[in-house]
Amino acid sequence: MTKNILLLFFISHLSMFGQSISFEKIVKTDSSDTKEILFDRLNSRLIEHFGGQKKYQESIIQSDKEIGVIKFKYSSVYDPKGNRSDDGFIKYNVNVFFKNGRFKITLTNLIHSGKGISLNKITDNEEYPHDESNFLKFRKKAWKELKQFINVQMPLQTQIIEKLITTPSELEGDW
Numbered sequence: 001m002t003k004n005i006l007l008l009f010f011i012s013h014l015s016m017f018g019q020s021i022s023f024e025k026i027v028k029t030d031s032s033d034t035k036e037i038l039f040d041r042l043n044s045r046l047i048e049h050f051g052g053q054k055k056y057q058e059s060i061i062q063s064d065k066e067i068g069v070i071k072f073k074y075s076s077v078y079d080p081k082g083n084r085s086d087d088g089f090i091k092y093n094v095n096v097f098f099k100n101g102r103f104k105i106t107l108t109n110l111i112h113s114g115k116g117i118s119l120n121k122i123t124d125n126e127e128y129p130h131d132e133s134n135f136l137k138f139r140k141k142a143w144k145e146l147k148q149f150i151n152v153q154m155p156l157q158t159q160i161i162e163k164l165i166t167t168p169s170e171l172e173g174d175w
Contacts (some may be wrong), residue, residue: 018123018124018125018129019123019124020108020109020110020121020122020123020124021110021122021123021124021150022106022107022108022110023106023107023154023155023157023158024104024105024106024107025104025105025155025158025162026102026103026104026105027102027103027104027105027162027165027166028101028102029101029102029103029165029166030101031100031101032101033100033101034100035068035098035099035100035103036065036068037172038068038098038103038165039065039068039070039098040065040169041164041165041166041167041168041169042070042096042161042164042165043063043065043070044169045164045169046059046060046070046072046164049164059072059073059074060072061073061093068097068098068099069095069096069097069098070095070096070098071093071094071095071096072093072094073091073092073093073094074091074092074093074094074157075089075090075091075092076089076090076092076153076157077089078090078112078114078146078149080142080145080146080149084114084116084142085114085115085116085117085135085138086112086114086115086116086117086118086119086138086142086146087114087115088112088113088114088115088118089112089113090110090111090112090113090122090146090150090153091110091111091113092107092108092109092110092111092154093107093108093109094106094107094157094161095107095108096161096165103165105158105161105162107154107157107158109121110122110150110154112146117135117138117139117142119139119142119143119146120132122146122147122150126144126147127140127143128140128142128143
């Protein structure tokens with residue numbers, strides 16, 4: 001009986017705060033593209049994409065060619081209409097898993113960090129789910145705008161990563 005009550009409390013507690021949202025895309029490539037080739041394409045292009053080796057090293061969480069995984073931290077600029085206190089960044093983790101002839105991109109752990117007001121962890125809640133109550137009316141409106149932005153922006157981010165992986169490198173050419 002006590003276990004059932006604790007379980008019910010735990011489930012209701014989780015549903016109150018919502019689940020983190022994530023975005024996922026699976027891409028099939030030419031079957032001759034080994035996981036090592038796909039891994040090397042992204043790994044070599046990330047250094048340039050980040051703007052140098054130092055930023056690359058600061059951003060990488062895990063990079064393992066043998067397993068076929070690259071995980072890194074990334075952020076997108078968030079600049080809604082006008083000069084607002086929620087202008088800032090959406091920070092998130094990018095996980096790319098490689099297999100022969102395909103790869104999977106997932107964007108997880110999305111967090112909004114504003115120059116004045118941060119909306120924090122982005123969940124699947126329709127309404128602003130966090131405890132901060134200062135400027136609550138603004139937060140509720142900004143939350144909806146942020147969610148709309150994310151639903152457009154994150155698929156674009158997966159497309160950018162997809163292009164980095166699917167475009168053959170110069171070394172792969174037959175010259």
